[in-house]
Amino acid sequence: MTSPSTFQLLLVVVLVAFIATLFIIFLNLKYAKKNIRSLEFKIISIELLVLTIWTASLTKTFFSTSIDFMGLNLALFILSIIFGVSLIKTVLKEIKTQKMVNALVNNLRIINDRLRQLDTQKSEFISLASHQMRGPVTSIQGYAGLILDNDYGEVPEKMKAPLEHILHSGKDLSEMINDFLDVVKIEKGDLKFEIERIDVTKMIQDIKEHYIIHANKKGLHLKSKLPDSSIFIKADKGKIYQAITNILDNSLKYTKEGSISIVLNSNKEKVFIDITDTGIGINKNEQDFLFKKFNRLSNAKEIDVSGIGLGLFITKEIIESHGGNISVESEGKGKGSTFKIDMPLVK
16 A cells, blocks of 8 residues: 555655646747647647656655765756757757748748749730731731732832731741740640641651752752651641641751751651751750740840740640650751651551
C-alpha cells in the first residue's frame, strides 16, 4: 500500500506538472493573441518535454546522496537548460519559417489563378481580334489582286510595284493572323486534325515545285533528294504541309546565297525529313530556345524585323501532336542550319 509521504509527493508532482502545463498554454495563448485555433501544439509539446527534463534533472540534484553526485547532476541540469532553450528557439524558428512558406504558397496560388484568368482573357482577345482582322485583310488582298490583273482597267507601270507590295504585305499579315489563331487553339487544346494517309514523297515534290520559283528569284538553288517509291504517313495533310513550309519560309528568308536542300528517307519505323540551308546559322546557346513561343534569333532581327517568332513554335506543336520529333543542328552563326523531322511510318 502506498505510504502517505509518497502519495503526497506524487500529488505535488502532478499538481506542479498541471500548473506548469496551464502556465505554458497561457503563455502560448498570449503569443497566439488569445486565439485557440492559432495555438502551435508542436511548440507546446516541446516546451512540456523540456520542462519535464528540467524538473527531473533538478529533482535528481536535490536528492543527490553526495556532493559529487550533486555537482554532476547540477551540471547536467545546466546543460539541459541550454539544450532546452536552444531546442525551443529552433522549433519556434521552424514554425515561423513554415508560416512564411505557407503564406508565400498561398500568394503564389492566388497570383497563378489571376495569371490563368489573364491568359484566358488574352487568348480570347487575340482570337476575337484576329477573326475581326481577317475580313479587311482578305478584302485588301482581293482588291489589290484584281487591280493588278487589270480588272479595273489598265494599271500604270509605276503603280504595279506599290500594288505588289500591298499584296505581299497583305499575305504576310494574313499569315500572321493565322499564326495567332493557331497559337490560341494550341493553348486551348482545340487544334483539330483530319487524319488521312499521305504520300510524303509526293507532298515534298509538290512543295519543291511551289517554292522553286521563290528560290530562283533570290538566286538560291533549291534541291531535293527523294526516294523513287512513295512513303506514307498518317497525318493531317494541311498541318504537315504548314509545318514543312514554315521551315522552308525561314530558310528562304534567312539565306542570302547558296542553296536549300530537302532530303527524304525512311527506315522500317520512321520517316525522316531534313531541310538544310546555307543561311545565317544558329548559335549553340540559342538552339534550345528556337522552338519557344515568341522567340527569335538575335541575328534574325537584322534581316527581318517583321517576324514575331511563332512559326517554329507552331511547327513543333504540329509535329509532336502527330507523334513525331523536330530538332535543329547548326555549327554556329553564318554556317547554315539543318532542321530534322521524324514521324511514324505507315507500313
